[in-house]
Amino acid sequence: MTLMIFFLTFIIQSSTEKLCPLRASIDVLEGEYFFLCYPESIQELFQEEGYTVNWYKENAGKQQLIKETHGNVSQRDFLEFWPAELSDSGNYSVTHSNGKQNFTIQKWTLNVLERNKSSCFNKNHLTTEVKNAGTGHSLKCSDLSVNENDSITWYKDCKNYENETERELDFKTLTVQHSGIYTCKILISHEGKIYHSTNTIKLIVEEDAPESVTLEIVGRDEEIETEIGNEEILNCTGFLGYYMQEDVSLYWLINQTFPEKCTGIPENEPSICEEEFKRLQLGNKFYVTRLLRIKRVTFEDMHHNFTCMLQADERTQIKTVKLKKRNTRDLPVHIFTTGMVLAVLFPCVAVAAVFVCVMFRVDLVLFYRNICKRDETAGDGKEYDAFVSYLKDCVSPIEEEREFALKILPMILEQKFGYKLCIFERDVSPGGESLSLLPSKKVVKWNKEKSLPVNSRFWKNLLYLMPAKPTNINTKGHYNNLDLGSEGTQPQTEGCDFNAVV
Numbered sequence: 001m002t003l004m005i006f007f008l009t010f011i012i013q014s015s016t017e018k019l020c021p022l023r024a025s026i027d028v029l030e031g032e033y034f035f036l037c038y039p040e041s042i043q044e045l046f047q048e049e050g051y052t053v054n055w056y057k058e059n060a061g062k063q064q065l066i067k068e069t070h071g072n073v074s075q076r077d078f079l080e081f082w083p084a085e086l087s088d089s090g091n092y093s094v095t096h097s098n099g100k101q102n103f104t105i106q107k108w109t110l111n112v113l114e115r116n117k118s119s120c121f122n123k124n125h126l127t128t129e130v131k132n133a134g135t136g137h138s139l140k141c142s143d144l145s146v147n148e149n150d151s152i153t154w155y156k157d158c159k160n161y162e163n164e165t166e167r168e169l170d171f172k173t174l175t176v177q178h179s180g181i182y183t184c185k186i187l188i189s190h191e192g193k194i195y196h197s198t199n200t201i202k203l204i205v206e207e208d209a210p211e212s213v214t215l216e217i218v219g220r221d222e223e224i225e226t227e228i229g230n231e232e233i234l235n236c237t238g239f240l241g242y243y244m245q246e247d248v249s250l251y252w253l254i255n256q257t258f259p260e261k262c263t264g265i266p267e268n269e270p271s272i273c274e275e276e277f278k279r280l281q282l283g284n285k286f287y288v289t290r291l292l293r294i295k296r297v298t299f300e301d302m303h304h305n306f307t308c309m310l311q312a313d314e315r316t317q318i319k320t321v322k323l324k325k326r327n328t329r330d331l332p333v334h335i336f337t338t339g340m341v342l343a344v345l346f347p348c349v350a351v352a353a354v355f356v357c358v359m360f361r362v363d364l365v366l367f368y369r370n371i372c373k374r375d376e377t378a379g380d381g382k383e384y385d386a387f388v389s390y391l392k393d394c395v396s397p398i399e400e401e402r403e404f405a406l407k408i409l410p411m412i413l414e415q416k417f418g419y420k421l422c423i424f425e426r427d428v429s430p431g432g433e434s435l436s437l438l439p440s441k442k443v444v445k446w447n448k449e450k451s452l453p454v455n456s457r458f459w460k461n462l463l464y465l466m467p468a469k470p471t472n473i474n475t476k477g478h479y480n481n482l483d484l485g486s487e488g489t490q491p492q493t494e495g496c497d498f499n500a501v502v
């Protein structure tokens with residue numbers, strides 16, 4: 001018995017039959033033709049010994065002999081399903097018997113899958129094949145029928161594929177675009193009816209690890225924008241693949257001439273120099289890189305071709321870089337408009353400021369004095385702050401001039417503003433001390449009624465010419481309200497002007 005089992009195992013392992021591969025579990029779609037069989041060499045062995053063949057299906061834990069029906073046809077070496085139904089799922093076996101001994105040749109578990117009504121295939125009923133791009137490959141339609149002359153149609157993603165009708169679908173050179181779900185459909189005629197069987201393969205085509213060298217320059221720009229005088233560093237990086245190649249060179253050319261080598265000493269570096277060749281590994285990828293340094297970009301550099309060349313495995317990759325003058329952006333409209341407005345307004349504002357300062361210099365000086373509270377009369381060593389001399393410029397009674405000089409001026413300047421005046425007739429006695437007077441050309445003109453108010457231009461100009469002295473000025477008032485010493489007596493100044501010389 002042991003020898004018999006060894007002999008059968010040897011026959012099974014050496015069998016090369018296509019129709020009956022040894023499979024423990026088989027999936028099939030409902031409504032499709034299918035058959036179970038066992039290797040031909042085993043069939044021939046038991047035929048010579050006169051054995052009979054029986055097919056069984058397990059039912060409630062017991063082996064039940066399968067009787068031939070319209071749906072199931074037993075043809076000694078095959079058990080056919082016309083077609084397979086969901087109820088056909090279960091465990092099957094085939095035995096050979098010579099009347100004395102029974103041998104179980106093979107067992108299967110048959111899974112009948114429900115058909116997907118919205119697709120030409122069931123995602124649970126497909127095999128997956130993963131291949132690399134650039135290789136040749138064939139998709140084989142499984143031996144779903146005994147008759148090799150049955151009609152075959154290939155589909156890709158449920159669409160008819162290039163009218164292929166052979167059992168094998170050949171690809172001389174696979175590309176990523178060949179990836180997809182391929183279905184072969186076999187039409188089988190039986191007792192006047194057409195049945196079909198399908199086989200679905202999911203083909204995945206992957207990009208193979210690149211053996212050829214690809215060249216990359218950082219940024220991938222053929223033109224780099226820059227400015228005259230800028231420093232630029234051109235980076236040339238070559239991708240070698242997934243192993244480091246020893247026989248590889250990477251270098252720069254400037255208009256087909258080799259640049260000088262960088263020395264590493266900044267003050268001795270040439271204007272354009274090439275750095276040392278470097279090898280890099282990032283993960284499982286290998287690179288080579290070399291930098292070209294331009295210390296200061298010149299106008300001539302804008303017209304040069306900077307060419308990076310990579311040579312490996314008798315192949316050459318070239319990349320050319322050019323320098324381009326950076327486009328200068330126009331000044332934004334709102335900034336330009338604002339600048340123009342300011343350029344026009346600034347001179348106007350300056351002229352206006354000068355005009356205001358000139359026109360109102362007296363008011364500004366008096367305002368400044370009032371804030372600072374300066375007293376220029378304190379400690380100056382002078383007995384008087386001003387000498388009053390009155391002259392007659394027009395035909396007018398002499399009494400009017402005397403009243404203006406002896407009463408109005410002292411009342412305002414001395415009593416209200418705190419100045420001390422020297423009036424010749426009042427303060428200098430005949431034969432007394434002589435006065436030392438400084439020459440003065442500061443003249444303020446008393447102009448009729450316009451000069452009467454205390455806040456008139458006359459008094460402001462007079463105070464402006466006087467030395468600074470802190471005062472509490474009450475600008476409300478008029479000459480008519482001044483206490484002149486005699487009730488109802490007012491100077492008759494109409495028609496005459498007097499000059500006050502300080």
